[in-house]
Amino acid sequence: xxxxxxxxxxxDNYVWLVHxxxxxxxxAVDPSQAEPVLEAxxxxxxxxxxxxxxxxxxxxTGGDDAIRAATGCTITGPAEAERVSKMDRIVAGGxxxxxxxxxxxxxxxxxxxxGHVAFHLxxxxxxxxxxxxxxxxxxxxxxxxAAQMHEAMRRLAALPGETRVYCxxxxxxxxxxxxxxxxxxxxxxxxxxxxxAAMRERGQVTLPTTIALERATNPFMRASSVEELAERRAAxxxx
Ligand SMILES: [Zn+2]
Numbered sequence: 001x002x003x004x005x006x007x008x009x010x011x012d013n014y015v016w017l018v019h020x021x022x023x024x025x026x027x028a029v030d031p032s033q034a035e036p037v038l039e040a041x042x043x044x045x046x047x048x049x050x051x052x053x054x055x056x057x058x059x060x061t062g063g064d065d066a067i068r069a070a071t072g073c074t075i076t077g078p079a080e081a082e083r084v085s086k087m088d089r090i091v092a093g094g095x096x097x098x099x100x101x102x103x104x105x106x107x108x109x110x111x112x113x114x115g116h117v118a119f120h121l122x123x124x125x126x127x128x129x130x131x132x133x134x135x136x137x138x139x140x141x142x143x144x145x146a147a148q149m150h151e152a153m154r155r156l157a158a159l160p161g162e163t164r165v166y167c168x169x170x171x172x173x174x175x176x177x178x179x180x181x182x183x184x185x186x187x188x189x190x191x192x193x194x195x196x197a198a199m200r201e202r203g204q205v206t207l208p209t210t211i212a213l214e215r216a217t218n219p220f221m222r223a224s225s226v227e228e229l230a231e232r233r234a235a236x237x238x239x
Contacts (some may be wrong), residue, residue: 087123
């Protein structure tokens with residue numbers, strides 16, 4: 001079983017530390033900064049030996065070079081991430097990565113950025129979705145189209161429902177408020193937003209979510225057409 005720890009970074013980013021006790025390996029997913037990530041790993045006696053980047057944005061890659069310099073780790077990510085840091089291994093959808101004996105399958109999910117990928121670990125029932133799928137939300141369309149985001153949502157929605165989703169930001173409550181504006185009568189959504197509001201009042205991390213929960217409450221995953229997703233994305237941008 002993998003141990004997964006959130007490291008809060010910048011204003012609302014999460015860097016995910018993934019530790020495999022069987023092999024002793026530790027992966028840092030999307031390290032925006034080096035220091036809090038190195039400290040969190042050291043506090044647990046873990047040494048980071050890999051970084052996985054989902055996309056090039058500096059709040060997901062800004063700590064790459066300093067962590068590699070401190071640990072000698074390797075960096076795996078899409079070609080676009082080389083705008084920020086030299087990749088040791090460039091990957092895209094269909095490629096595989098691994099932590100210990102556990103495989104990650106890469107899925108292309110462009111739209112937020114042109115080369116955005118997800119890391120799906122089927123045996124561990126985990127997916128890292130960066131800034132594409134958030135709890136009750138999706139990323140902004142900086143480098144892609146609503147059609148691409150619709151396809152990305154379709155690919156992620158096809159994963160097993162129990163798959164735990166680890167995304168890059170604590171946007172859950174504001175996403176939930178928007179989702180309620182879209183679907184005010186969705187009972188699962190009403191319950192979830194109340195739970196999330198209580199968690200945030202207690203200062204708790206609201207992640208991971210699951211694919212099943214997103215199918216039930218995420219207005220972007222639930223959009224029935226590209227046009228509906230585009231409308232909702234534009235409305236969220238102005239929300
Ligand atoms: Zn981003």
